[in-house]
Each structure stands twice: as C-alpha cells, then as structure tokens.
Amino acid sequence: MNPEFQRNLWLELTPRRMILMVVLLALVFFATAVTTGADHALIGTLPDTAEFLFYAIVVVWGTRNAATAVVGEIRDRTWDTQLLSAIGPGAMTWGKLFGSTIYNWFGGAICLGVLLSDTLAHHGPVQAGIDLVYYLAVGAISQAAALLASLIAVRRRSAHTRLDVFLYQVVGMIAGAAVWSIWSAADPAGSIITHKPASDFIVWWGRSLDSRGFLLASLAVFTGWTLVACYREMRLELKMRNGSLTWLAFVVFIGVYVAGFDAWLNDDKALHALDTVVLRLGLALATYAVLTYLMVILEPKDRVHYRWLGEQLGAGRLGAFWNGLQAWMVAYGAALVVAVALIARLYSQTRIDELALIAAGLGFLTRDVAIFVAMRGRQRRGGDLAAIGILIALYWLAPAIVGGLGLENLLMAFFPKTTAPIWLSPAVAWAEGIATAALAISRVAIRNSPAGRSEPSRA
C-alpha cells in the first residue's frame, strides 16, 4: 500500500472515529426518517438529508482536509522528511489527496449509499450510475482544487495562516459549486444558473450535442486536468523538473474547448457582423488573456529564476529555456499567436477598428504582466497586491478622473479605445507595455549585496 495513504489511514480511520461517524449519521438518518412529513421535519426527505450531508462532509469538510494535507505538514515541520522519501509524485499526490480525506469519503460513502439506493428504487440503475459518477467527481474535483490551491501557495511562500488555509478551502468549494451549478444547468427540472428550462442540446463547434453527455464528459476531462495539475505541482515540490509541454497541451485544449462555444455569442448584436472564425479566435484570445492574468498572479515571480532564464536564452540553451518557462509566459505566448492570427483575419476583412482594439489590448496585457513582475521583483511581500492596486488605479480610478475632467481623448492611455488616427491607441498601449517591461527586466537583473554576518560561537 502507498505508505502516505497508509499513514493517513492510521491517523484518520481509527475504530473510534469510524464508530462515531456511523453512529452520528445513523442518528441523523433515523431522526429524518421518523420526522419526514411531520411539521417538525429536520431537513426534508431522507435523500435530501443524505445529499446535504454528502456535500457537508465530502465537499465542505473534505476541502478543508485537502487544503491542510501539505500545508499542515509544513506547519508541523514534517514536510522535509516527506520530501526526502522514495515516494513518487503520483503516489504522493493520491496518498495526500485521498489519504487526508479518507474519513470524509468514509462518511460520504454512507450518505451515497442512502442517496443512491433511493435513486435506484425510483429511477433505475442508469440514473443511479450517472449520479454516482457526478457525486464522486464533485467530491474529487473540489478536494483536488483545494489541494492544488495549497500546492501553488506553498511555492509562493512557506508560512500559511488559518485564513490562508480557509482561502484554499474556499477555492475547492468554489470548484465544487461550479460543478454543481453547471451540472444543474442541464437538469431536466430547470437550470439553477439561468432560471430557464434546461436545453437538451449544447451547440459546440457547430454541432448539437446531448447536454448531459457533454457536461459529464467535460466534468471527467476537467477532473483529469485538475489531477494532472496537482501531480505537476507535487513534482515541483519534490524538486523534480516539469517541462512546458503538458501545460502547452492544456493551453491548446482550453483554447479549443472555449472557442467551440461561438454559437453562444450569436445573440450579441454588437458581434453580429463578425464571422465564425473571428468569434472563435476572439474567444480563444480572451481565454488566454484571462489565463495569463490568473497565472501571473498565482505563480511565484522569482527573480533568481528569471535571471537564470535570461542566462539560458543568452547562452542559446533553448531547450533549458523552454522547459524553464513559467505557465503565464506560455499563456502569454499563446495569446500573442492567436492575436496575430485574429489580426490577420480582421485585416483580410478590412475591419481596421477591431484590429486596432485587439492590438491595443495586447499592449495593455503586456504592460499589466510587466507590472506584476516589476512589483514582485521589488518587494517579496505584498508585491501582487500592490500590482492589483496599480491595475485598479489604471483601469478604474485614473479613467474616472480623466473622464471627469473632460479629457476623453486621454482614455486610450488606460484601455483599448478607438482613436483617430487609428494607430494611436495601439501605439500608446505598446509604448506603455515596452516601457513597463524594461522596468521589470531591470528590477529582475539587479542583485542586492549580501546581508551582514555574525561570528560563530565557541561554546
């Protein structure tokens, strides 16, 4: 057995705790059963109670345990010992993910037993099977998201407060809530998100697909990507190197996946004049821009690593440079490639206004990314918050002041805007981008002098 899983079994699944879980759940189910239909009913029917308890135990409590699986070891100073073991990244990931939450899955299995036996009796084995896959996926994806959030945070800093752990838990719960919401969008009883009757079909890449089948497949694929992300973060924690190919594969996947939803934009009158290729490229570009912002915020902006990357590039070691690229760099590169394709398409259709907006948008993306790198390069703590503050000032505060003073012509210095002449907005955006990038690179390149040192003790 996986030694990490075994250790968690020793700690989590003690006979006393197992008996406690069984007794407590049995009491709740018994109370629900005897009060169903009465005025003083506890929650509702037995399946409702079982579902509520499943979410509470597996999603809410489980994400907490997943979030503390590694962070707790760092806090208790046992993580170095774990790092110096022979356990591989795959075994360590599933040992941590399912080991730390094994008690939650024990309780969740009892709830699922009650829930699915009701589904089996009333809706048959196929529906029970589909529900089983959904509940397992919602539990796994929420717990994996919480573990992933904690692993990303571990690379950014070593100290983690209770509030930090709560935030990692929240990430997991949001992932669970997203899965639940999207799943309910295809619920025959009606969508929780849109409050409209659910559609039986989803149009994706021009094809009509069965919505429940499509969502189930999407859920499985995204669960897989989340587990892959956990595995790759664990590899980094174990001091192994990750190449950029897997991340590039995800970037291509997510671009293709999102670009397929162009039919959803047909209702937008502002986009009516644009053809399908432009819409799809635009969706992919927007996805990559969001991914770039997300990853540049999440990843550690390590000056030493950036200097090392610069040295590899300077020495012509392109393989090492490529494998050392951070995720935001690959996403930014993908945004550039798709933007060039989009600009070429718009140029061929002589849609110059849209072309200029896209070019200006890229300039501002470059500026914003450089702000994050420059701020983190200057101060180790609070750099990202300072960068977010600057972006709020640039996108909201400064335009409000400029607009209030009646200087609308200057707004193109803050976000993409159609100007006359048409090239002015892209030129200003790229000038800002290049200047900020130069500042960021200079801050990364500067080495500070070593700190003072004390004498050894003779005692």
Add this chain to the structure above:
Amino acid sequence: MIEVTDLVYEYPTARALDGVSLKVAPQTITALVGPNGAGKTTLLRCLAALEVPYAGRVTIDGLDTATHPREIHARLGYLPDFYGLYDSLTVRRCLVHAARAHGIAPDAAGGAAEKAASRVGLSDRMEKHAGELSRGLRQRLAIGQTIVHEPRVLLLDEPAAGLDPQARRDLSTLLVSLKDADMTLVVSSHILAELEDYCSEMIIIEDGRIAGGKAVKVRDVERPRYLLEIATARSDLKEFLSGRAGLDVIEADEHHALFTFTRNPGARAKLVRDLVGAGFEVSSFGESTKALEDTYFAQVKRS
C-alpha cells in the same frame, strides 16, 4: 561520495553560495561550520537535493542532484535543524512509515524499524506515541527515521541543539557507530565544541565560500596538533619551529605556537630538548585538546 563543483545558489537579494567546490570521502564525518547566515544550511539543502542550484553541480554517490533528485532523496538521510514528528503515531509506526516511505518492502519494514530503534536506543519505547517523548528521545526518534533505510550519506543540521550533556555524548557515540557502519556523514553546526568528539574533517563556510578553498583535516592520528607555550617572549619562535623537518606550524606568536608533528615520543623529546637548548623557556607542551576550534580560527585568520 559527495562532490560539489562550482556551486552557486542565489536568493532574490543575495548570493548565498558563491562557487563552492568540495569533496567528501566515504566513511568520514565532516563538520560543516561557519557563522550564522554563512550558508551552511543552504549548502546542506543543496546536498540533499532540496534546493535547485543556480549554477554548478552536486553529485551524491555518482548521481546528479539536478537530474536525479528523487533517487538521491531515496538513498540519503537528512535531519533538518527544525524537524517535526507525527506526534499521534507510535514510535513503531513512525519508523515503519519512514521505512516504507524509503522504499523498504512491507514485510521488511518492521525489521528495519526494530533495527533503527535499537541503534538509537528506543527499543523499549516502541509503543509510546511520539508526542509523549522527551526532547532527547524525540531527537533519537528523528535520527532513527533518518537512518531506518541505512542511507549511504547522512546529513545532519545542528543535531545536538538543545540536548543535555548526556544526550550529546550519546549522539557522538551514535554518529561514530554510523560512520563505522559504512555511512558518510556531514554534520552542520556553529557550535564547535559539539563537533570535537567525532569529526575528522572540517569545511568552513564564510560568506558563501569555503575558507581556505577546501576541507581541512581536523584529526590526524599519525600527526596530531601540539600546543607550545614559552614563559619569555621570543620573536624567533615561529622561525625556529618552521625550520625543523616534519613540523608544520599552523599559527604562532611570541608566546605560543600551534603545529602538527609526529606522535613518535623520541622525536617529541628531541624537539623539547632542542627548544630548551636554544634558550626557549618551555612552560607547556602537549597535544591540543581543541583541535577543531584551533583549526577553525587558524583557517579563518588565513582566509
């Protein structure tokens, strides 16, 4: 067994290790000493493949830490300066888990745990929880976990910190026995006295570099260190000693001299006779009991 070549490690605002090169021979105990913040822990973590160097190469038993970190993790033992234990597990389960985590088969893990417990003197406490142990016993358990897979290389960061004198002595005995059991040990500390009992080599780290450029021998059975004191100051003491065959002066002033010389009693008697004959008023002559401390300060002065 351990080979480091031009190792550079950088923190965002400072270079912690700057071109460190060293070799550690098999079955030795090497002290890694230096002031606080000199780079000892960073170097140990680089040796343990827990930090990725900016430049340079570290090999452990022929494996490069950059390309084979997990293989190295599996075959070495590392005790950090601040370690933790799974307080809710018994000593037996702590050791069995450590054995399993280091790739020992399930049916052999129990035996490995028993052997490690015996080595660190915890055989009679196997069913106690780690959280119930005293500080000294926790230290033993931590070392037990570190050696349960019988690593070829053992790295210890400040292992005696906070231990009482008896526990320190037990630790010394244990480390020497591990060396005799074919392990190679590197022990980091900034307290020289605790390393005195068991180290044969010393690496001094200062400002991210090795003082003197290489490891120095602390204890040489054939050529020990001697400390000479004379009652009346003589400016030619160093010159007199330096001119004698087989004698290497480490440091000297007008009253004292520290040097290496043969253990042969006849040669030592002749040296004292010659000193007295040359008019030096010898007030004290004997083997230095602070070999490590003397070497450290002599080396630091030189660099």
